[in-house]
Structure formats: C-alpha cells, structure tokens
Amino acid sequence: MWIRKYSRKVVVDVANYEALLQKLQHILNVPFQINDVPANQGIPIKGSHNSSFEDENSLYFYLGKGKDNGSQMLLSTPVGEIKTSERALIEWIILSLNSNKNANDIVQVEETNSLEQFGSWIKESIEQVKALPLPETLHLYEDQLTKGMIPFYLTYDGAHESGISLKSLNKLLQTYFDGDVLLIPLVQDKWCILAELDLVLDRADDDAENDIQQQRLQLTMEEELAAFTEGLHEVIANEWVGVFHLSVSKPETNITSLPGVFSLLIETTELGKKFKVGEHVYLPWQFHLERLINSIPEQERTDYLIGMSTSSILFEDETISTLETFFQLDCNVSETAKRLYIHRNTLIYRLDKIKQETGLDVRTFKDAVLVKLTLLMYKVTKTS
Numbered sequence: 449m450w451i452r453k454y455s456r457k458v459v460v461d462v463a464n465y466e467a468l469l470q471k472l473q474h475i476l477n478v479p480f481q482i483n484d485v486p487a488n489q490g491i492p493i494k495g496s497h498n499s500s501f502e503d504e505n506s507l508y509f510y511l512g513k514g515k516d517n518g519s520q521m522l523l524s525t526p527v528g529e530i531k532t533s534e535r536a537l538i539e540w541i542i543l544s545l546n547s548n549k550n551a552n553d554i555v556q557v558e559e560t561n562s563l564e565q566f567g568s569w570i571k572e573s574i575e576q577v578k579a580l581p582l583p584e585t586l587h588l589y590e591d592q593l594t595k596g597m598i599p600f601y602l603t604y605d606g607a608h609e610s611g612i613s614l615k616s617l618n619k620l621l622q623t624y625f626d627g628d629v630l631l632i633p634l635v636q637d638k639w640c641i642l643a644e645l646d647l648v649l650d651r652a653d654d655d656a657e658n659d660i661q662q663q664r665l666q667l668t669m670e671e672e673l674a675a676f677t678e679g680l681h682e683v684i685a686n687e688w689v690g691v692f693h694l695s696v697s698k699p700e701t702n703i704t705s706l707p708g709v710f711s712l713l714i715e716t717t718e719l720g721k722k723f724k725v726g727e728h729v730y731l732p733w734q735f736h737l738e739r740l741i742n743s744i745p746e747q748e749r750t751d752y753l754i755g756m757s758t759s760s761i762l763f764e765d766e767t768i769s770t771l772e773t774f775f776q777l778d779c780n781v782s783e784t785a786k787r788l789y790i791h792r793n794t795l796i797y798r799l800d801k802i803k804q805e806t807g808l809d810v811r812t813f814k815d816a817v818l819v820k821l822t823l824l825m826y827k828v829t830k831t832s
Contacts (some may be wrong), residue, residue: 464712465511469523469539477603478526478529483522508617509542526640537690539625562586567632570640573707574714581702589630589703596645596699597630600677601713602684605691611637612688622824624683642781644697645699648676674731680728693717695730715739723827741824749825759805763826770798771810780809 469480500509507530511521523542530538566586574578604612617639618631625647649672663809672775677696685692695713700706712732741749752762762769770788774795781799785792799806799810808815 463713465523465545468545472538476530476534477799477821478525480523480525482511485520485522499523500535509564511542512546563630563632567634567640570632570707570710571634574711579704579707586703588701593703594701596701597642598645598648598673599697599700599713600641600643601691601695601710602639602641602719603717620687624680648673670731670733673698677729691728692720692723693728693730695720695732697732723824737821737824741821742828746829749829753825753829761802761805762819767798767802768823770795771819771823774810775816779816794799
C-alpha cells in the first residue's frame with residue numbers, strides 16, 4: 449500500500465488538520481486518517497477543481513505539502529461513507545484553513561521585512577551620526593513609542609557559525625516579557641529590542657500583595673531595569689552556547705531618538721567589555737568615568753601611565769581586585785574586608801603598602817579619585 453501514516457515530524461502546520469479530523473469523526477461518525485504520500489506513488493495532480501479524489505478503497509482530500517520533496521499530505525476516509533454535499537463542505541473547510549495559513553505567512557514576512565528595514569535605518573543613522581529621515585513604512589511604530597518603550601541592545605559572541613535565528617530569539621523574548629516585543633536585527637548576532645514599558649516596569653499590578661508593591665516602590669527605575677535585564681540575560685544565556693552581552697536604556701517615547709539611544713547602548717557595551725565592568729550586563733548610567741577616560745587620546749593615556757609607573761603595585765592583580773571592591777563599597781574598610789573575606793587588618797596592611805610605594809592614600813578623597821582614574825586608564829590602554 450502506498451499510503452503511510454502521518455508522522456509528527458512533518459514540517460507543515462497540522463494542528464488545525466488534527467482538530468478537523470477529530471471533529472469530522474465526531475460529527476459524521478466516519479473514520480478519517482491523515483497520510484503522508486510519497487511523490488513517486490502516482491498521486492493525481494491537484495488542480496483548481498480537484499481538491500479531492502478517489503481510488504477503489506478511499507476518498508482523499510488534499511491538505512498541503514508533506515515532509516519530503518514533492519510528497520503530499522492527504523486526509524482519507526473509506527469510499528462511500530460520506531455524501532456528495534459533505535464532501536464539498538470538507539473541501540471548502542480545508543481551502544479556508546489553507547487560505548488563513550497563507551495570509552498569516554504573508555503577514556509574518558511583511559513584519560520581518562519591516563523590522564529589517566527598521567534595523568537598517570537605525571544602523572545607517574548611527575553611521576551618519578544623525579537620524580536620517582524615517583522611511584514611510586516605519587511610521588506605524590510611532591504610536592507604540594509614544595506610549596513609552598524600553599530599548600535593549602543584545603550581542604552574541606556565538607559558538608554557532610550560523611548564529612541564532614530571529615524566529616527562535618523572538619519566541620524566547622515573548623515568553624520572558626510575557627508579551628510582544630519588537631526584535632530588530634542590526635547585523636549578524638546583534639539586535640535592538642523594544643519592549644512596552646508595562647512589560648518591563650510592572651508597577652500597575654493591582655493583584656500584587658502589599659509587600660511586593662512596597663518593594664517595587666522602594667526600587668528606583670535604574671534598579672528595576674538592572675534587575676530585569678540581569679534576569680533576561682540569564683534566560684538567553686541558558687538557551688544557547690556562547691557569550692551574550694546586554695545593555696538597557698530608560699524609557700523612550702520618540703522614534704527619531706532611537707539611533708542616538710542605541711548608539712549609546714552600543715558604546716556602553718563596548719566600554720563594559722573593555723573595562724571589564726559587570727558580568728555581561730551594562731548600564732549606561734554607570735559608565736560616566738569610563739566614557740571620559742576612553743575619550744582621552746591613547747598617547748596621552750600612555751604618557752600618563754609611564755609617569756605613574758615608579759611602582760607597579762597599582763597594576764598587580766591583587767591590588768586591582770582590592771581597590772575595585774574598595775571603591776565599589778564607597779571606600780568603607782570594614783565592608784570591603786567582609787566582601788573580600790579577609791581580616792580588616794589585612795586590608796589596612798594592603799592599603800598602607802600602596803601608600804608607602806606610591807605616596808597615594810586611597811582612604812582620602814583626592815588620592816582615591818586619582819587612583820580610580822589611573823586604574824581606568826590602565827585598563828583601557830591595556831586592552832587597546
């Protein structure tokens with residue numbers, strides 16, 4: 449027999465067909481079956497007037513393309529079990545299902561093309577250092593922006609040469625955000641993401657318990673964005689092998705401002721990687737000093753470091769680790785010792801040794817600022 453039973457691996461949208469099969473069997477009390485028919489089995493050619501055909505034993509309805517090249521998906525039932533009017537009705541239902549599917553496919557293609565054009569406009573505007581005129585087809589996104597959207601910039605240093613598909617990433621994002629987002633491709637493995645404000649800063653949840661609402665009110669917008677982005681990075685990083693980097697900006701309401709916003713996020717990501725700030729999540733409001741240091745010409749930074757290199761203690765790994773924690777904790781000796789899991793006296797000994805060899809006491813404001821800037825210059829010069 450040339451008919452083989454349908455396998456769930458077939459790459460057609462068969463969920464509607466399976467539902468149709470169940471309903472037909474229930475209503476008509478007649479057995480139906482979905483079949484995948486190979487191309488070499490002499491299936492009659494489907495034309496405009498032959499949505500079904502018969503052989504000696506069965507009546508077949510065309511559903512769509514099957515798993516293999518040239519194969520067909522057919523719905524079958526024993527000959528003589530249904531009336532001519534029922535046959536015509538089934539043909540019409542299948543035609544309607546296929547028409548809806550084709551319409552959805554067209555919409556998805558148009559949306560993908562629109563988002564690609566969106567990405568091209570952002571990319572070209574960044575390169576021109578000004579917002580270029582907005583293409584007519586992108587005006588449809590203006591209303592979404594006026595309600596407030598959160599911009600994210602995502603990059604992937606992948607283990608897969610082919611990268612990550614837009615469809616797979618978009619599906620994951622919709623699950624995490626619990627709603628639709630705009631996933632805008634820039635270049636290979638670099639994306640802009642726009643998410644509605646309420647999907648990120650969820651402050652309007654009246655059903656939330658009072659203590660949860662109180663916790664939200666105590667968080668600043670920056671803290672909420674940081675926590676949300678950390679969670680987003682964890683979800684994405686757990687899905688694919690490779691290294692991801694994420695940056696986020698505050699809400700944006702003007703579409704023509706997006707190139708400047710994403711230019712800042714791209715710069716922030718590069719600064720984060722260069723200065724090794726954070727763990728793959730970078731927040732623009734934390735990079736004021738890094739941005740300033742990075743703008744200093746390389747030769748001037750090098751000359752400055754040569755003048756500071758009478759002692760190499762500042763650039764030793766242990767010193768850098770100690771001072772970064774010390775500055776992060778607002779130069780608090782006790783808290784720094786706890787964070788580093790060392791005795792307070794051990795930390796004081798390290799700070800005294802730095803003062804002895806460099807003449808700089810980081811427990812004073814003036815010297816702490818100078819050492820902080822020196823370490824930043826060392827980092828950016830070292831990686832240049």
